[in-house]
Amino acid sequence: MTGWVDPDDPALAAATSLARELADPIRLTALQLLAVEGPHTMTQLADALRVSAPRLGNHLARLRARELVTVEQRGRHVVYRLASPDTVDVLTALARHGRPAAPGPRSARPPSPAEVARTCYDHCAGRLGVAVFATLVERGALLAPDGQHDELRLGPDPSALADLGVDLDAVRPGRRKLATACLDRNHRLPHLGGVLGAAVLDALLADGLVRRADGERALTLTDSGARNLPVLLPDFPAPPADPAPDPTTTTAAER
Amino acid sequence: MTGWVDPDDPALAAATSLARELADPIRLTALQLLAVEGPHTMTQLADALRVSAPRLGNHLARLRARELVTVEQRGRHVVYRLASPDTVDVLTALARHGRPAAPGPRSARPPSPAEVARTCYDHCAGRLGVAVFATLVERGALLAPDGQHDELRLGPDPSALADLGVDLDAVRPGRRKLATACLDRNHRLPHLGGVLGAAVLDALLADGLVRRADGERALTLTDSGARNLPVLLPDFPAPPADPAPDPTTTTAAER
DNA sequence: TTCACCTTTCAGGATTTGCTGAAGGGTGGT
């Protein structure tokens, strides 16, 4: 009746049990991959994580026992999927927490340009790519990944894409997928890939918000981009936020 | 460059470290209390959790080391607060996951009436109280708790309260607080207390959506309530199986 | 100052967790 920490309380046990599964780098990364990039077979996971099969297998057995993942026999392969879409919420909340409580080098470590914005093949990654993805999902232009499919579908309200300068009618998926979620290994959050991701990058370049040096993967924000991108993308932090427009400054003492 | 599970990756380390802190019943409950009901002193926490001071102290030392909580000396008391409001998101995501992954009695265990709806002093608790709170926050009638204050403030859009039949002008906080968040020990999620919580219960009773038997804490849903409450409160599950052709929900409520 | 209290820290031992390496079922291709 009163408040007491009872380890057998089903709600409490479920929460701590889930947290314990997420408290291991291998299990967490495997779940993030399943959540963001859809179903994987075990060797795909073992290859992506660069760990031995038995080691991964033990962790997958745990995840299966807690029914966090489901398995499906397909020939001699075993396909793993996230069991519940709710798990995605927990994973993103965990990843979003990320920086603020990050232990280690405290005080101003200026983020590298590649950490802020860079290209991943033909679409944008880094903080910018993550913010693009989050905004599109938030505003209903894109349906959030559910960990069960590897291709994303469009949402009911495409206005967010129009605001970014993307002409949706001009985007034609050829043999490539329209939109995929790609786990950003720096930020542990999804960024937008596929034909749509390329269209967003093209639009940002055409509007002069970012600039790309030939042969470089890092993207640099133009003055216009520094002004307008934080408005378009609520999650995208304004870089140094100082009145002096100094293109050489890179020290942002946030945190 | 490629995806590799590197335990020193700051984002990954931060996420697993946070998950590990949440993986203990005492730490999790303590954080939930701080997140939902505002600052506590250590003895208040030890009393609420019914654990010895040294045992709690060890856990609080961990939380302080990871900077999940902050401490403030006030006389000979030490006040603990949540360090970052972001932590609340992780806690609610964890708690919401709750049931789906709950190990133990699988398949239909009919929820007891008190688990669905009951009174807590003069306001409603249980699943109904939790859904009321979630809806008010979701629709902007109430500001989500931040773990730093113990009284809630109203949000920008009071329409959700009007929809529940509450006349906000008639609610006058006397010596009691207007609105507080109360950790529902069954569901590990906040429900609404304070004068506003009482007003909501009065409105539900006046509209004939729920009925209260004298001297009983359990609330029973009327037929009208069973029809209308799932419409008013998206998170509130309809008791029997129903087709519910409503694709507008942002989060799919499975199971 | 002295006392009472709140809070923190320490050392010991029991339990749990995680990795390595090898062996045990199943499936599909030849």
Place this chain on the structure above:
DNA sequence: ACCACCCTTCAGCAAATCCTGAAAGGTGAA
């Protein structure tokens, strides 16, 4: 039938985690 491959499981050892009980800072009140 055989072989190659994918996946799972097992045993043993190393490491981390957690609880109990006692003792050590500080603070405010008498």
